[in-house]
Amino acid sequence: MTQSSLQETARTLVGNGRGILAADESTGTCTKRLNGVGVQSTEDTRRDYRGMLFSAAGAGDFISGVILYDETLRQKTAAGKPFTELLLEQNIIPGIKVDTGAKNLAGTAGEKVTEGLDGLRERLAEYHALGARFAKWRAVIRIADGEPSHYCLDANAHALARYAALCQEAGIVPIVEPEVLMDGNHTLERCEQVTRWTHEMVFNALYHHRVALEGILLKPNMIISGKDCEGRASVNEVADATVSCLLNSVPAAVPGIVFLSGGQSEVEASAHLNAMNARHPGLPWAMSFSYGRALQQSALKTWAGEADKIPAAQAAFLHRARCNSAARNGKYSEAMEAEAR
Numbered sequence: 001m002t003q004s005s006l007q008e009t010a011r012t013l014v015g016n017g018r019g020i021l022a023a024d025e026s027t028g029t030c031t032k033r034l035n036g037v038g039v040q041s042t043e044d045t046r047r048d049y050r051g052m053l054f055s056a057a058g059a060g061d062f063i064s065g066v067i068l069y070d071e072t073l074r075q076k077t078a079a080g081k082p083f084t085e086l087l088l089e090q091n092i093i094p095g096i097k098v099d100t101g102a103k104n105l106a107g108t109a110g111e112k113v114t115e116g117l118d119g120l121r122e123r124l125a126e127y128h129a130l131g132a133r134f135a136k137w138r139a140v141i142r143i144a145d146g147e148p149s150h151y152c153l154d155a156n157a158h159a160l161a162r163y164a165a166l167c168q169e170a171g172i173v174p175i176v177e178p179e180v181l182m183d184g185n186h187t188l189e190r191c192e193q194v195t196r197w198t199h200e201m202v203f204n205a206l207y208h209h210r211v212a213l214e215g216i217l218l219k220p221n222m223i224i225s226g227k228d229c230e231g232r233a234s235v236n237e238v239a240d241a242t243v244s245c246l247l248n249s250v251p252a253a254v255p256g257i258v259f260l261s262g263g264q265s266e267v268e269a270s271a272h273l274n275a276m277n278a279r280h281p282g283l284p285w286a287m288s289f290s291y292g293r294a295l296q297q298s299a300l301k302t303w304a305g306e307a308d309k310i311p312a313a314q315a316a317f318l319h320r321a322r323c324n325s326a327a328r329n330g331k332y333s334e335a336m337e338a339e340a341r
Contacts, residue, residue: 006215007255009133009173013093013217014256017325018064019289023050023296024097024136026069039305047075052303053296054083056314060090062321067095067136067290073127084131095175096132098123098163102140111152112140114159124170134173136219137163141180143194143226153201161205168215175258175290177219178202182263184226188233192223192245199249213253219290221262222272239275243283252284259287261294269294270323270332278330288328295320
């Protein structure tokens with residue numbers, strides 16, 4: 001894939017009011033979620049659940065891409081159709097998670113570094129052959145006393161940059177995801193400080209690794225008070241702080257920002273994205289979504305492994321996709337939630 005093709009794919013993923021479904025939960029994480037609604041996790045039940053989401057008629061009106069897990073990228077529907085074909089029929093681009101998870105960073109008191117670079121070039125070539133046209137790698141940054149350390153940020157920025165360069169070499173658009181966690185009691189201001197520092201180090205590493213910024217997407221956290229913080233920031237305060245941080249740390253060459261929901265409720269994730277787009281038009285990059293639980297939670301609870309609940313579960317998924325598509329354009333409202341009741 002040429003640089004122009006990478007740029008076209010990146011723009012498509014954030015264009016026309018659409019965003020990304022993150023369905024790349026590892027087998028362990030997917031098992032926890034299925035068990036949470038009383039469903040035993042097997043290859044078949046994981047296939048059935050994700051196939052229910054991917055086959056929702058009209059999803060392509062709101063969803064531009066789906067991040068898959070290795071198992072899912074290789075799976076077929078019960079009728080024998082590859083998931084990649086099912087998605088492409090809805091004009092949805094298949095993507096793939098390629099990191100192997102966050103592990104303890106040696107020499108620290110529990111800070112993390114994401115692994116998975118060994119053999120990545122060969123895996124990317126295989127994933128491209130299987131139909132993936134974009135990828136995701138998540139770094140995990142914790143805010144605590146004396147954290148994050150420069151060492152932690154440097155290690156994760158280096159890994160993200162190496163991953164991104166290998167993706168572009170393979171003709172795959174890299175989603176660069178440095179997530180500053182909302183765990184803790186930190187203030188909005190502290191989250192903004194750490195996030196800006198993180199972005200500065202990540203983009204410096206991307207530059208030194210010769211990554212073309214026009215052919216990537218950034219998947220950051222929003223600037224949010226820690227979940228244990230007293231007097232947490234309002235929706236508009238989150239929106240304004242997030243945009244301010246991004247304007248000061250993300251180059252205009254990046255075509256799009258696809259936010260993670262990061263522990264927010266479904267409604268919170270939509271409201272925050274909407275406020276950013278409604279209050280701050282004309283920004284240099286598109287601001288969209290790459291949500292997991294904030295798109296899936298209601299659908300999963302509705303489905304709960306029962307085949308006769310599939311239409312209702314798909315309706316719940318499409319409702320959230322529609323709400324976030326509206327938020328992508330600054331046109332989401334509380335009235336949209338009432339319409340679904």
